[in-house]
Amino acid sequence: MNNPQLRQNIIEELDFEPSIDTSGIAVAVDDGIVTLSGHVGTYAEKVNAERATWRVKGVKAIAQEIKVRLPFEKKVNDDEVARRAVDILAWNTWVPRDAVKVRVSNGWLTLTGSVKWDYQRREAEKAVRKLSGVLGVTNEIALAPAIQATDIRQRINDALKRHAEVEAGRIRVDVSDGGHVHIEGDVDNWDERQAVERAVWSAPGVQFVEDRVRIL
Structure with a gap:
């Protein structure tokens, strides 16, 4: 998808989101890398603007530069x-x-x-x-840490296999002591990437997740 079309799709998705006042938001796109800038009235709007942007197909990364500007x-x-x-x-x-x-x-x-x-x-x-x-x-x-690394890894792999949105065979999981999890692999879209993260975090004992899963 070319930059102008992706930018227009993002703008339309932001306008479609009722929780955001988009009058102060600017959108720039360069090869799937999106920069959100400008200002909004609440922190919740800033978070929702980023989430809405991630919903648009073709977005690979976001530079979040929106400022929260409260009326006096x-x-x-x-x-x-x-x-x-x-x-x-x-x-x-x-x-x-x-x-x-x-x-x-x-x-x-x-x-x-x-x-x-x-x-x-x-x-x-x-x-x-x-x-x-x-x-x-x-x-x-x-x-709070609770479970050994080998047990955490098994629980994560089991959770990935249960998720209909995730192709578990494309995701690699490594767990170190202290509940630090490293995941990498390929997914087709942002929803699938989020599903992978949710599956990982659902395992008890996970303390930190290093997510290197790529969106193709």
């Missing part, structure tokens, strides 16, 4: 952002109570602590990024 009247003090984040995490039944700590500096929110499962870590980030006043989120929540 919507700016919130760090202590208020922190209080809201603590409250929303306490209300979230997917996140273990008192497992996640919150730090806020100039609108940038950092999550720390430890949980057992990756979905709990992702759910914590999902909960706080939609809060008013948040300019960005750094997720430093750790996963």
Whole structure:
């Protein structure tokens, strides 16, 4: 697909996404490498713009340069952002109570602590990024180690085989001590690449994933 057509497809997909105000977003494309720039009003819009872009066939990589620009009247003090984040995490039944700590500096929110499962870590980030006043989120929540490397690798391979979207034979998995997983291989599209990552993270004991899976 040529650059102008891919750029137009991305613009149309962004316009189609109701959660994004696209008036301040610019899109540039060079051989499947997409640069998103400009500004949006919330951090959630920034995240959703990147996700919408990944949905477009032909996108190989994204340079995310969108800035969150809060209207002056919507700016919130760090202590208020922190209080809201603590409250929303306490209300979230997917996140273990008192497992996640919150730090806020100039609108940038950092999550720390430890949980057992990756979905709990992702759910914590999902909960706080939609809060008013948040300019960005750094997720430093750790996963508690539980299983030996050989067992982790077997569980990942079994999970890949169960996924209808994934051709497991095209994916290679290596696991080192401490739950560090290296995956590589080829997939046909971004949805399949995400399915591979979800399968890997579904295995208990996974602490870190180095994803070198390529989109053909």
